[in-house]
Amino acid sequence: MASASELMLLGTAESPFVVRVRMALHMKGLPYEYLQQDLFDKSDLLVSSNPVHKKVPVLIHGGKPVLESLAIVQYIDEAWSGKAATILPADPYQRATARFWAAYADDKLYDAYVGINRAVTEEGRAAKVVETLAAVEQLEAAFAQSSNGKPFFAGNSVGFLDLAVGCHLFWLETMGKMSGVEFVDTGKTPLLAAWAKRFGETEPAKQAVPELDVVVEYAKKRRASRAAAAAAAAAAATAN
Amino acid sequence: MASASELMLLGTAESPFVVRVRMALHMKGLPYEYLQQDLFDKSDLLVSSNPVHKKVPVLIHGGKPVLESLAIVQYIDEAWSGKAATILPADPYQRATARFWAAYADDKLYDAYVGINRAVTEEGRAAKVVETLAAVEQLEAAFAQSSNGKPFFAGNSVGFLDLAVGCHLFWLETMGKMSGVEFVDTGKTPLLAAWAKRFGETEPAKQAVPELDVVVEYAKKRRASRAAAAAAAAAAATAN
Structure with a gap:
């Protein structure tokens, strides 16, 4: 049985891949500590847990990082195979x-x-x-x-x-x-x-x-910052 | 126990993903019929088996297509779980x-x-x-x-x-x-x-x-045909 302190999830509110993992944890009835991440200022824990991609979600179970949302969901299903609903079909x-x-x-x-x-x-x-x-x-x-x-x-x-x-x-x-x-x-x-x-x-x-x-507010902000970056790049290209 | 007629693999000689599946089939000691595919002239069987991506490898088991090499390897391991070596670790x-x-x-x-x-x-x-x-x-x-x-x-x-x-x-x-x-x-x-x-x-x-x-011959041919296509595109751009 997992306690919240031995199960931590590094995520962001808007990531569909984080939501996927949260849903799997909920299906298994597993308590966990959620650590909100800032992808524009990555935490040491995120970088050290996922040095290859530096992305969320990261599930940390007993100190060991599990990476990539589909692999994490399968891990949750397999590590707690006797508990609550099964997530993957048997066939x-x-x-x-x-x-x-x-x-x-x-x-x-x-x-x-x-x-x-x-x-x-x-x-x-x-x-x-x-x-x-x-x-x-x-x-x-x-x-x-x-x-x-x-x-x-x-x-x-x-x-x-x-x-x-x-x-x-x-x-x-x-x-x-x-x-x-x-x-x-x-x-x-x-x-x-x-x-x-x-x-x-x-x-x-x-x-x-x-x-x-x-999520709409987040998406609008991301779109605006991309548009501004594109406009700046175009202006720089004209100036050269 | 699979017979060659109930297990077919659609592949090409040079695809690393096909080689991956062939290695898994060999590990399990499973006989299969290998059907070499021409990706420049796709067979009806390939298109009907994998209508979404129209790619190799496709494993056909008892008439049902299994797609994507990593999913196929896991399928082989799970469908013949009692047979020969296990492919995925247990932990x-x-x-x-x-x-x-x-x-x-x-x-x-x-x-x-x-x-x-x-x-x-x-x-x-x-x-x-x-x-x-x-x-x-x-x-x-x-x-x-x-x-x-x-x-x-x-x-x-x-x-x-x-x-x-x-x-x-x-x-x-x-x-x-x-x-x-x-x-x-x-x-x-x-x-x-x-x-x-x-x-x-x-x-x-x-x-x-x-x-x-x-494989070297194949890679050289692909490189040459890409270079020719790029040169033709560049010439067309100049002509316009």
Whole structure:
């Protein structure tokens, strides 16, 4: 049984990957100490725990760092395998499929929606909106295949792929608000839209997902600072 | 027990990710049918098995496709868990560490050495050589930590991380030959160099790794076709 002092999570409020880990910790009913990080002024603990990438989330268990959110979720499931709900499915084929789509969510969906906020031109932004919509449509098909008519990706209750995709929902909502686009749409992706609503009402999501207004404010600040940097670079190029 | 007809692998000779899966299949002593793919003229079977990425490797087990090499290796280990050697370590923390470094090999090491061959300028190539050397040095540290004085990443015998890093060795050698750089160097990375030699002498590596000359020829062709495409694009830009 873990005590909060032997389990620490280094994170930021807006990181979907941190939210994913918090949801997994909640599913297992594990108490932990949360240490909010400033990525613009990285703590010694973050740098020494993850010297390769210097990124959050980092889970520190009994003094040992566990890195990369999907590996952390699997670690939580395996290290506390007898406790509460299991996160990964038991069947090897379902595990492989869940791992495939989890990687898809992080590679394609995340890159696409983060790209909306990183783009410095309207054309660039529009292209990333299209990419995000395409990734969500792929996940609609994945949901149909994986859930097999049941309410969650993993079947009757929340599992690995629900956490892996579900942690991105509040960012899709944030980018949707800022772009005027409904990414998870009851018309185009009805299964995913119904799942998103159900998932948002689960305890892990309610405990871990930040307030949308906070994320929108964060995203606006990041966008503004990127636009300012791009404008400064353009001005410097003209001056030369 | 799998028969060759119920287990098929779609691959190409030069893909490190296909070699990784072949090594895992060999470790488990599983017979399979190997179907060589042409990535410039993709087969219907490849496209229908992996409609999202249309990439190799694809393992087809009893008609069902398993995708992404690291997920495939874990699938092989889990679906035939009672058979032959285990591939992943049993300890949750060692599993998490192995998954972290496997992702590192695919993200940082692969991107760096493939970048050497993809670069169309000498400066670009030199930068990727530096990146590759840095990634290999990181893996030297990872080996020291993971092997704990034993001959392989996984300890006394080959495991998940040995396959995950080991499948990249023949490409490091290929890029080394073409760049005049010894990437896995007995002076700079002595642990990794000794491991690479040991790993190359294991049965999974001997069975799965292609002849170096074939890979060098392949890499030269790809480099030449990229250079030609870049020259054509530059000429078109001048003409406009």
